[in-house]
Amino acid sequence: MNELVILLVEDNRRDAELITEALKEGCGPHRLILAKDGDEALRFIKNQPTLVLLDLNIPKVHGIDVLKHIRRDPSTRMIPTIIFTNSKSEEDVFACYSNFCNAYIRKPLGFDEITDVLQATNLFWFQTATLPKPPPPQTGPTIRPPVPES
Amino acid sequence: MNHYLKDELYDLVRKDPKVFDFLQEGTMDGIWYLNIETKEEWMSPQFKELFGYSDEEIQNTNDWWLNNIFPEDRAVSLRNFKAHCEDPNHPYDQIVRYRHKNGSTVWVRSRGIAIRNDKGVPTRMLGTHIDITALKKHEEVLNQQKATLQASNEHLEQFVYIASHDLREPLIGVVGYATLLQRRFGDQLNEQGQHFLEEIVQGCKNMEAKIDDLLELSRAGRETTHRVFSLGAAVEEARRNVVAGIQKTGASIVATDLPNVTGDRSQIAQLLQNLFSNSLKYRKKDESPVIKVTAQRDPEDPMWWQIRVHDNGIGFDMRHAKRIFGVFQRLYTNDQYPGTGIGLAIVKKILDRHGGRIWVLSEPKKGTTFVFTLRAAEAP
Numbered sequence: 001m002n003e004l005v006i007l008l009v010e011d012n013r014r015d016a017e018l019i020t021e022a023l024k025e026g027c028g029p030h031r032l033i034l035a036k037d038g039d040e041a042l043r044f045i046k047n048q049p050t051l052v053l054l055d056l057n058i059p060k061v062h063g064i065d066v067l068k069h070i071r072r073d074p075s076t077r078m079i080p081t082i083i084f085t086n087s088k089s090e091e092d093v094f095a096c097y098s099n100f101c102n103a104y105i106r107k108p109l110g111f112d113e114i115t116d117v118l119q120a121t122n123l124f125w126f127q128t129a130t131l132p133k134p135p136p137p138q139t140g141p142t143i144r145p146p147v148p149e150s
Numbered sequence: 151m152n153h154y155l156k157d158e159l160y161d162l163v164r165k166d167p168k169v170f171d172f173l174q175e176g177t178m179d180g181i182w183y184l185n186i187e188t189k190e191e192w193m194s195p196q197f198k199e200l201f202g203y204s205d206e207e208i209q210n211t212n213d214w215w216l217n218n219i220f221p222e223d224r225a226v227s228l229r230n231f232k233a234h235c236e237d238p239n240h241p242y243d244q245i246v247r248y249r250h251k252n253g254s255t256v257w258v259r260s261r262g263i264a265i266r267n268d269k270g271v272p273t274r275m276l277g278t279h280i281d282i283t284a285l286k287k288h289e290e291v292l293n294q295q296k297a298t299l300q301a302s303n304e305h306l307e308q309f310v311y312i313a314s315h316d317l318r319e320p321l322i323g324v325v326g327y328a329t330l331l332q333r334r335f336g337d338q339l340n341e342q343g344q345h346f347l348e349e350i351v352q353g354c355k356n357m358e359a360k361i362d363d364l365l366e367l368s369r370a371g372r373e374t375t376h377r378v379f380s381l382g383a384a385v386e387e388a389r390r391n392v393v394a395g396i397q398k399t400g401a402s403i404v405a406t407d408l409p410n411v412t413g414d415r416s417q418i419a420q421l422l423q424n425l426f427s428n429s430l431k432y433r434k435k436d437e438s439p440v441i442k443v444t445a446q447r448d449p450e451d452p453m454w455w456q457i458r459v460h461d462n463g464i465g466f467d468m469r470h471a472k473r474i475f476g477v478f479q480r481l482y483t484n485d486q487y488p489g490t491g492i493g494l495a496i497v498k499k500i501l502d503r504h505g506g507r508i509w510v511l512s513e514p515k516k517g518t519t520f521v522f523t524l525r526a527a528e529a530p
Contacts, residue, residue, distance in 0.1 A: 014323035021330060086319045088365070089311070107322050109358055110351065111329040 004030035004126060007049035009041040009066060010084075011058045015107065018114060019053065019084075026119035041066045045076050048134050051125060052081040053118075054101075056092060064095055071100050075135050080125045084117075179258070180279035184212055186235075186264075186272055191215075200258070200281055202251030220247040220255075227260065235264055235272045242275075245282065257286040310368040318361045325354045356490075360478065363492035367477065370496045371417060371503035378527040379415040381408040381457065385443055387415075388422035395430040401439035408445050409455055410527035413504045418524070421500045422459070424493040425520050429461035431487055432518070437462060448523055452530045454506075460519040465512045474510065497522075 006023065010016040016034055023032060033049060035041040038061020045052070045066075052070065056063035063083065070076045083096045083104045096104050102125075105117055125131070162169045174181055180197030184190070191212040195205040201218065208214045216224060223246035234242040242262040250256050262277030328350045336344065385405045395401070403426065411418075426441060433439040441461050448454035466474075466481055473479045475498040480491040501508050501522055508522040 012319070012323070014326070018323070018326040018330065086322060087315050088362075089315065090369075109321055109325040109355060111326050111333060114326060 004028070004051070004122075005033065005047070005049040006030055007033045007035060007041070007044055007052045009035045009038075009052065009054045009058060009063065011036050011055065015055075018111060019118070022111060022115040022118050026115040027122040038062060038066050042069055045070055045073075045079075048076060049079060051121075052079055053084045054081055056083060056085040056087060056096075064092075064099060067096065067099050067101055078132050078134065080129075080131070082121055178278045179281040182215075182262075182275075182277045182279070184275040184277070186275055197279055200279065201248055201256055215248075218249050220249070223247050231262070231275070234262070238264065238266075242277070255283070256281065257283045307368045307372075310364055314361045314365040314368065318358060321354045321358055321361075325351055328354075356484065360490050360492075363490045364477075367492055367496055367499065370420075370499045374414045374417060374503045376412055376414065376525075378410050378412055379418075381411050381418070381445065381455075381524070384415055384419040385422055387419040388426055391419070391423045392426045392430060395427065399430055399433055399439050401430055401433070401441065403441045403443065405443040408443065408457075411455055411524040412527050413506075413524055414500075417500045417503070421497045421522075424497050425459045428493060429459070429463055429518070431489065432461075432463045432466075434462065434464055434515075439463060447526070447530055453526050454523045455526050456521055456523055458519055458521050460517065462517045465514045465516050465518050467514055468512060471510050471512070475508070 004027070006027070008016065008019055008023075010019060016036075020032060020034075023030065033044050033047075035044050037059040041052075041054070041058075042061060054063050054066060058066075061069075063085070067081060067083070070079060070081055080102045083101045084107060085092070085104075086107050088106050093104050103121070105121075108114055108117060159169075163173070174194060175196065178196070179200050181194040182197055183192045189212045190210060191214075192210050193208060193214070198205055198208045219227065223244070226244050227242075227246060230240070230242045230244055233240040242264075243259070245257065245259050248256045248258060259280040259282050260277060261280075262275050264272035265274035265276060267273050328347055332339075332344070332347050332351075336347075339347070382405060385403070385408060389396070389403050396403070422443075429439055429441045439461060441459065443457065443459050445455045445457045448456045470481055474481065475494050476491075477495045478491040479495075480487075480489065497520075498508060504524060506523040506525070508520060510518060510520050512518040
């Protein structure tokens with residue numbers, strides 16, 4: 001099985017540490033990449049992680065715009081993207097599903113609760129659901145073959 | 151009713167023009183009298199003064215008013231004039247605007263009555279003006295104040311909403327670390343240490359519950375739609391939402407002869423659900439809860455219904471009747487009856503949005519009755 005690479009987009013240092021520890025307990029072997037703001041998230045997403053955990057209220061580029069970007073890019077649009085945030089505002093939930101997040105989960109209180117949620121996410125996406133093979137990453141602008149002059 | 155003084159007064163008016171002038175000055179801001187055939191029109195000096203003109207400045211024809219009334223109000227006046235000439239029962243009575251000599255707007259209530267000849271054909275029109283500009287200005291100020299108040303209320307609600315989210319955020323860390331500590335290092339703590347940690351977690355969870363309730367309160371009653379719906383259906387919806395509590399307590403909810411009302415059905419269902427939850431929570435230990443929902447026309451205003459939600463619970467002292475609708479106001483500690491004290495505040499807010507009232511009747515050990523009013527769907 002391929003290595004599980006999780007991109008965690010989280011600006012809150014404490015939440016990031018708790019989620020990191022919870023992933024260690026609940027999600028088996030994996031590699032974790034932490035993005036502390038929207039810019040970093042957009043940079044790391046090019047590496048095609050297997051799962052994105054995305055906070056909404058993050059500096060620089062807002063979470064919803066990161067989500068839009070992930071869905072626009074053909075090389076990343078199939079990556080399961082889970083919104084993991086504190087807000088339970090109807091507007092946020094609506095906006096995230098309208099932009100094709102795979103799930104909207106409100107961060108629960110308690111370490112065990114966080115672990116349970118992440119374990120369930122892992123279980124569903126990597127042991128239950130079938131995912132497509134990722135398309136080749138887009139490394140740069142497409143170069144057109146030169147058209148021979150006639 | 152005839153009275154000798156009335157007869158005397160009418161006689162005086164006929165004989166002495168000063169009496170008529172006095173009456174006119176004291177009760178009205180202008181008189182006009184129109185010859186419908188020739189379009190000549192006499193306007194009293196006060197009539198002209200009201201718009202900033204002396205008696206000589208305005209010719210006694212009906213050109214002046216046609217040119218100085220606001221065009222849309224002229225259309226209304228002419229329409230009513232025509233209708234009144236055809237049918238005396240159609241009132242010539244409207245609020246219109248005139249342009250004052252200084253350019254300002256004068257609001258006038260203009261009323262008139264056609265004087266008809268032997269054949270019933272109108273030949274004259276007698277009319278009065280009452281200046282209501284001051285009233286209109288007050289109304290405008292009031293409307294402005296109302297709009298400002300509404301905007302500041304919405305602003306406040308938005309603030310509470312955002313603040314509630316921000317207030318919850320640190321709790322994720324506090325509870326997260328406390329429970330992580332418990333999990334990783336719990337075996338190094340004695341029983342008291344474990345207890346301390348547990349209290350940290352419980353305290354934070356209480357706070358979370360309050361924050362979430364504040365969120366709900368700030369959202370309650372938003373976007374209220376007013377439609378006719380069956381109150382019985384709303385009761386049914388509320389009942390379904392508390393079905394777990396009903397089963398746990400063996401409760402029954404009895405609803406009889408409920409009318410159609412006007413309002414936001416899902417909000418009223420939530421209101422009922424909160425009242426039902428209250429009845430289930432504050433039940434007697436040795437008796438299954440029985441909740442009765444009844445309705446009667448509001449004796450003070452038959453266009454409204456009074457709805458009663460009555461229970462056989464533990465009741466409370468009426469001294470506290472006002473407090474219980476306040477935010478986070480509770481009559482019991484969290485250990486006696488868990489809760490945050492927001493349920494009835496939401497009920498109150500929903501009714502405020504519906505223009506309804508709510509009050510409560512209760513007696514310790516006898517049960518509680520909540521009474522609230524909703525607009526009727528049809529007249530009795």
